[in-house]
Amino acid sequence: MRPYADNDYPTNHKPDWKIIAGLWPYLAEYRGRVILAVSMLIMAKVAIVTTPIALKYIVDYLDQNRGADMVLWIPLMLVLAYGALRFGSTLFSELRDAIFARVAERAMRRVSLRVFNHLHARELAFHLDRKTGGLARDIERGTNGISFLLRFTLFNIVPTLLEIAMVAGILLVAFNVSYVIAILVSVVVFVIFSIRVTEWRTAFVREANNRDNQSNSRAIDSLLNYETVKYFNNERFEAEQYDEDLDLWEQARLKNRTSMAVLNIGQAFIIGASMVAIMAMAVREVASGQMTLGDFTMVNAYLIQLFIPLNALGFVYREIRQSLVNVERLFGLLGEKPAIEDAADAKALAIAKGEVQFHDVRFSYHQERAILKGINITIPAGNTIAVVGASGAGKSTLARLLFRFFDVNSGSITIDGQDIRNITQDSLRSAIGVVPQDTVLFNDTLYSNLAYGRPGASEAEIHHAARQANLDVFIRSLPDGYNTRVGERGLKLSGGEKQRVAIARVLLKNPPLLILDEATSSLDSISEQAILDALNEVTQQRTTLVIAHRLSTVRDADTILVMDQGQIVESGGHNELLAKDGYYARLWLQQQHSDKENQE
Structure with missing residues (x-):
């Protein structure tokens, strides 16, 4: 009960x-x-x-x-x-x-x-x-x-x-x-x-x-x-x-x-x-x-x-x-005061380059269980850093902390040297686009849900974002097109369709920083490759943190960080990590074997 x-x-x-x-x-x-x-x-x-x-x-x-x-x-x-x-x-x-x-x-x-x-x-x-x-x-x-x-x-x-x-x-x-x-x-x-x-x-x-x-x-x-x-x-x-x-x-x-x-x-x-x-x-x-x-x-x-x-x-x-x-x-x-509040002297975030750093970050949702244990990450401006690992390793917690859904217990997170606890939440979140793992839509039309990424966007900009997210063909196949209602929490759409709506919204928002939290987890192989091509193009000019479980989606990342039990245990490029024959290599072999079995 x-x-x-x-x-x-x-x-x-x-x-x-x-x-x-x-x-x-x-x-x-x-x-x-x-x-x-x-x-x-x-x-x-x-x-x-x-x-x-x-x-x-x-x-x-x-x-x-x-x-x-x-x-x-x-x-x-x-x-x-x-x-x-x-x-x-x-x-x-x-x-x-x-x-x-x-x-x-x-x-x-x-x-x-x-x-x-x-x-x-x-x-x-x-x-x-x-x-x-x-x-x-x-x-x-x-x-x-x-x-x-x-x-x-x-x-x-x-x-x-x-x-x-x-x-x-x-x-x-x-x-x-x-x-x-x-x-x-x-x-x-x-x-x-x-x-x-x-x-x-x-x-x-x-x-x-x-x-x-x-x-x-x-x-x-x-x-x-x-x-x-x-x-x-x-x-x-x-x-x-x-x-x-x-x-x-x-x-x-x-x-x-x-x-x-x-x-x-x-x-x-x-x-x-x-x-x-x-x-x-x-x-x-x-x-x-x-x-x-x-x-x-x-x-x-x-x-x-x-x-x-x-x-x-x-x-x-x-x-x-x-x-x-x-x-x-x-x-x-x-x-009841919010647990996350702007500091009295908080200033708007000023992005010069867009470099993100995690400095000895420690965090736990509950005192008895530590989630992050002294994380140090630097995401150079315009680079894509992927974080992979088993479920419960602390990957998505990094994204939540960067977006300031929670504050770190110790250490700090900075953007171009500015501690995010000393800048306004509004300016921080305006600068970050997020594609979550579980996309929940409003009970409204597809057009309204797409426009939510930037309510003042023109119709042409919204249609362009839909095309970038490989969503326009699907929308044109619908009797009501962009005026199709998606239902409570978007239940009338498939998981992949909802995720593409989420990607299109972020593309429409056009932020300097991106967080992709399992952004292609609900897509089939064909749609996944199309979305990855679009995301790879978009991330060229943006600082991007990619949270991924499927290793095949992050092969092109500038750096891949491997997390286990709240710590970074390996880092490097895809081929470099495979050559190390360590934790990443074992994950890769397991997923390849699983994919092969699924195909059979």
Whole structure:
């Protein structure tokens, strides 16, 4: 069973409320809109709070003039005022939302772009370890959480507290302090209950999120490995594993839903009990003549008006807690610094000749296992150096270090005497073209994938690169030609076709330095020779590091380095190494024998 549990975020961890303060920069960008939206909010609340007063005067006028000659226009004007206040509260609330919409949507855009850039800035090791499905869910929930926090913190919590204060003030002036005390006690009990139960529920929310990430990661990973699943007839196994994760997710969601029911029932009981107690006080005063029927109606209207947003405040608090959990994960992701960063005084790479040197380079992915053990290599400008050896010898690690996917543990790598740790990653990678062993394409057209090597290239340049990579005949044979879609990760193309696309992209990029990491490993013999001829022509003017397993592809290299167990054990030209009758010669004989057997 593959380890998919995403338990790196404890369910009992308490979120940091300071996160809300961290949202201020997103509000500050549209300070004017925020101020105008808050103004609309205040006007809406004023309209809402004064509505019961208009209702009181309507009821009192009708009650006191019952059976008498009533001046009809007075209650009609009061009704008109009541309707205008009702409409005004809705109008100002909608205007508030419309004005603030740009602020919230822009915040989501800014955060999404920031996360996107941050993820691309992260080191290769991060992406090798991370589960894409869970990461995507974290980003989605986090960006939505930011929008929720911006909207509801500003437009629900603050206005609800403002409304409670205004209603309490009106009741204190219009009646007596007992109503204010009763309302405040009800509010305090409601808030304390909501906070305590919500704190208890937060662990269930986190667990549900973790299980959601876990099941989503498994689903995406299984679909990305569709062919492997088919090769081993493991559809049922994958479904069973996915169902196990869904079962855990179902249980977590059940806990979440059940605990929410407890919260909702408790809140409803507190509100109902409070309304009964306060309305009983009002009934007694109406019966004793201390309060008019209009006053009674006003108290009832205020209670309904007060407890509806208070109940909503309980919902908002629950959602804010959940949003804090989601945003905290997102901000936690943003707070993780990339392992590979530009130095504070990093300068752009200046290539005069293009000489590459490895100076006593030592490196390990894990402390307990050394990969490179004191490597010294010089690649003269314009020369091609090939590195060969058995799998696991450390060949591809040289390419990763030169491209600065990782930093050396000790020693240094220089280009024209410039330590690559002291130059910007952007300028370094702009100067290097890479043809990887495993080419993954975007789910787009062939033309778009070719143009990715240099997005500003002309159509003629793209077609020329395709011809150089021996790809144009294949493209012309396709019904849609360059507009053919390659599918997810390029699965509609063969390995050789994908590799030729990768070669064409590098030719289009036209960099001064080249890394060819098993660049012809997926090609047949005829295509391989055609590609080698093109690459040999291209590498004449470039400093090239060739990583190869098949020795026949590097016979023409200026120098061949033989690696074994993280060290260079032999170096020289092809014929020179064969004459030594050493490790290279043994590899050569083994591959020749294998090729002969395959031909038979």
